[in-house]
Amino acid sequence: LSIFPEKAGIFGAIVGTVYLMLIVVPVTLVLGVATAIYLEEYAHKGKIAKLIRINISNLASVPSVIFGMLGLTVFARLMNLGSSILAGGLTMSLLVLPIVVVSSQEALRAVPSYLKEASYAMGAGKWTTLYKVVLPVALPSILTGAILAMSRAIGETAPLVVLGVPTLLLKIPEGIMDNFTTMPIQIYYWTLDAVLTPEYANLAAATIIVLLAVLLLMNLSAILIRNKFQKKF
Structure with missing residues (x-):
């Protein structure tokens, strides 16, 4: 947390990234999984539901900078949240929400139909079957x-740049209304600053290594969870 390269570090960026994910994870999981359950288990298979599914799938491929513009308009200006952690978290939640919805829908569709039919045959209702059979x-x-x-949310830069997230943060954020920065933002600005101050290139490279390690660890966790708990039918 310094303007001098020899004293600068990424602790503030790491704290900001953690705060950001503390908003993104619960918002995205609750809304994403609930939406997928409704569309797959409760919504009527009509034209409206089909249109909603198509639009959600299309949102998953929208450039991330568009979500940044949406966050700037709605959260930063309309709701007057500025470039706070809350505004950043809600913006990134919009970015990854379609991905969670689509992946959750595919997971629900992959459940063998005979398991649900067996549950219904035993007298279980729709909610009991969903809770006891489908979701596990x-x-x-x-x-x-x-x-x-x-x-993806951890590695994104464009939405936060559009939102106006600062790179030079001399104070560790203590709440969701404070300003913050993240590792990708820090990498971006240090890379730009390296043109005039070459020492920033080393800081950017070190931050890239830390970010890659975090992403590899998360991807490895996803593979291990899938292999350990996935059941074969």
């Missing part, structure tokens, strides 16, 4: 998709 079977794939979506 689909959970490994849901978690895998969620972890991969969180990996």
